[in-house]
Amino acid sequence: MIKLYDFELSGNCYKLRLLMGILGVPFERIAIDFYPGREHKSPWFLKINPLGQLPVIDDHGFILRDAQAILVYLACAYDPSGLWYPRDDARMLGRIAMWLGCADSITATASAARLHDSLFYDFDIDKCRAGAHALFRVLDEHLWFAEQEGNDWLCSSKHPTIADIACFPYVMLSEEGGVSRLPYPAVRRWTDRVKRIPGFMVMPGIFGASPAASE
Amino acid sequence: MPEGSGVESALWDDWHVVAEIAELTRLGRIATQLLGFSLVVELDNRSVIPSVDLESGGVAPAKVKYGYVWVCLGTPNRDIVDFPECADRDRWIVNAGSFGVAVSGLRAVENFLDMSHLAFVHAGYLGEEPHTEVPKYKVATLPDGGIVATDCKFYQPLASPVATEGFDVDYVYRIVRPYTIMLHKANPIDPSRSDMIALFVQPVSEERCVVHMLLAYLKDELTEAAVRQFAQMIFNQDKPILENQLPKRLPLNPRAEVPIRADAASAAYRRWLHEGDIRYGAIPHDLGV
Numbered sequence: 001m002i003k004l005y006d007f008e009l010s011g012n013c014y015k016l017r018l019l020m021g022i023l024g025v026p027f028e029r030i031a032i033d034f035y036p037g038r039e040h041k042s043p044w045f046l047k048i049n050p051l052g053q054l055p056v057i058d059d060h061g062f063i064l065r066d067a068q069a070i071l072v073y074l075a076c077a078y079d080p081s082g083l084w085y086p087r088d089d090a091r092m093l094g095r096i097a098m099w100l101g102c103a104d105s106i107t108a109t110a111s112a113a114r115l116h117d118s119l120f121y122d123f124d125i126d127k128c129r130a131g132a133h134a135l136f137r138v139l140d141e142h143l144w145f146a147e148q149e150g151n152d153w154l155c156s157s158k159h160p161t162i163a164d165i166a167c168f169p170y171v172m173l174s175e176e177g178g179v180s181r182l183p184y185p186a187v188r189r190w191t192d193r194v195k196r197i198p199g200f201m202v203m204p205g206i207f208g209a210s211p212a213a214s215e
Numbered sequence: 216m217p218e219g220s221g222v223e224s225a226l227w228d229d230w231h232v233v234a235e236i237a238e239l240t241r242l243g244r245i246a247t248q249l250l251g252f253s254l255v256v257e258l259d260n261r262s263v264i265p266s267v268d269l270e271s272g273g274v275a276p277a278k279v280k281y282g283y284v285w286v287c288l289g290t291p292n293r294d295i296v297d298f299p300e301c302a303d304r305d306r307w308i309v310n311a312g313s314f315g316v317a318v319s320g321l322r323a324v325e326n327f328l329d330m331s332h333l334a335f336v337h338a339g340y341l342g343e344e345p346h347t348e349v350p351k352y353k354v355a356t357l358p359d360g361g362i363v364a365t366d367c368k369f370y371q372p373l374a375s376p377v378a379t380e381g382f383d384v385d386y387v388y389r390i391v392r393p394y395t396i397m398l399h400k401a402n403p404i405d406p407s408r409s410d411m412i413a414l415f416v417q418p419v420s421e422e423r424c425v426v427h428m429l430l431a432y433l434k435d436e437l438t439e440a441a442v443r444q445f446a447q448m449i450f451n452q453d454k455p456i457l458e459n460q461l462p463k464r465l466p467l468n469p470r471a472e473v474p475i476r477a478d479a480a481s482a483a484y485r486r487w488l489h490e491g492d493i494r495y496g497a498i499p500h501d502l503g504v
Contacts, residue, residue, distance in 0.1 A: 008444055008447060008448045008451075009447060009448075009451055031440060031441075031444050033440050033443065033444075035312050035447070036235060036237060036238055036310065036312045036313070037440070037443075038241075117315050117317065118314050118315050118316075118454070119314070119315070120247075120313075120315060175455065175458065175459075176454065176455065176458070178317065204447075204448050204449075204450075204451030204452045204454070205451055205452070205454060205455050207455075
């Protein structure tokens with residue numbers, strides 16, 4: 001079984017739980033005492049990931065770090081439909097890579113703001129929030145135009161891809177860093193759609209779509 | 216009330232948690248805020264007693280207890296709250312972490328006291344539909360001041376990391392200070408004993424707090440890490456709810472937010488704050504609804 005080195009409150013760990021849940025891939029969670037224990041910086045964990053970061057997976061001895069890289073691997077290895085990462089579609093792969101990069105930028109801004117406010121990380125909070133808003137504006141505009149063309153998802157496809165999974169968590173947790181999503185209606189509609197993907201699961205800070213609305 | 220601080224003596228002259236000792240040991244220095252005042256807690260290599268420098272240039276007394284650094288900005292008028300469970304050798308005494316929350320600390324205390332949200336916000340753990348009704352419970356005043364809620368029962372599918380099936384869990388809540396609440400909940404393996412969870416809420420400002428969690432759990436087959444992870448998960452399910460409460464300060468006028476029967480403890484808490492003239496983090500009666 002795949003082992004996931006995991007921290008419950010991490011959005012980057014959550015996105016892997018989310019994709020594996022949706023794909024129905026069983027996995028074992030190895031809880032790392034990230035806060036306040038800083039076990040991800042401990043000597044034993046640095047042997048697994050010298051960067052001292054979560055998440056990491058161990059798939060029968062194949063060890064991989066970096067949330068976005070792991071999404072690519074999981075979709076290629078465990079999604080027989082090929083829809084989450086369409087390997088033969090050059091344009092789709094280009095778009096996915098672009099939004100995976102954007103997911104890292106969201107981590108560096110919206111997630112950093114959350115770490116500052118909630119766990120007291122020493123970041124420039126104004127800069128983090130301004131960076132998150134700049135990204136959310138781009139995201140909102142992109143999604144609005146996609147909706148006009150009848151596309152629900154980030155990569156202009158009829159089916160969600162790993163790009164949606166990659167960008168979703170720290171957008172959804174942004175208010176914990178003081179970044180409101182009120183000015184971004186297309187983003188809010190998109191996060192609601194992600195919540196209705198069959199197999200969707202929650203994490204602390206992210207609730208499911210209301211049952212009444214899905215009927 | 217001390218001259219110039221503007222904060223009532225009940226808070227100003229009491230002890231508050233401002234840091235976790237393990238975190239302070241790692242960092243050497245932590246800058247934070249208490250009751251709107253900036254302070255720096257530093258740990259000298261030769262001492263386990265931190266020194267606290269105030270922005271005003273003064274120093275404040277500090278103590279270390281239960282894994283946390285406690286500070287009093289005024290003149291201490293009583294001891295740090297006593298938790299006898301922490302002396303039990305068959306318990307894990309766990310600092311489950313400190314979380315910044317953008318809401319009045321009084322709101323955080325009140326939310327912890329509330330059973331009616333358990334089946335919704337903590338669905339699958341501390342409650343589940345359709346078991347949403349909060350049976351009637353008793354509320355009384357503690358002899359040394361404070362509020363106690365007893366005979367609280369709530370059906371919980373996964374009440375603790377060692378629970379294997381759902382059961383009606385017995386709860387006792389005690390609010391022992393305006394910003395300190397403790398919960399005793401029946402242990403799933405030995406219901407004659409309780410696990411204890413205390414929240415020490417650090418009022419950073421009137422609308423922002425840090426919640427410091429202390430847990431005293433019977434060791435059973437548990438690990439310390441499992442206790443911590445469970446508590447962190449549960450608390451972080453509450454966090455977005457807390458941060459979306461408006462107004463961010465707790466209204467003490469009973470007409471401001473309409474209580475139902477399940478809110479008896481919360482209503483008593485608000486009344487007790489009002490009678491004690493606790494204003495910091497609250498919207499007092501005289502400021503209207």
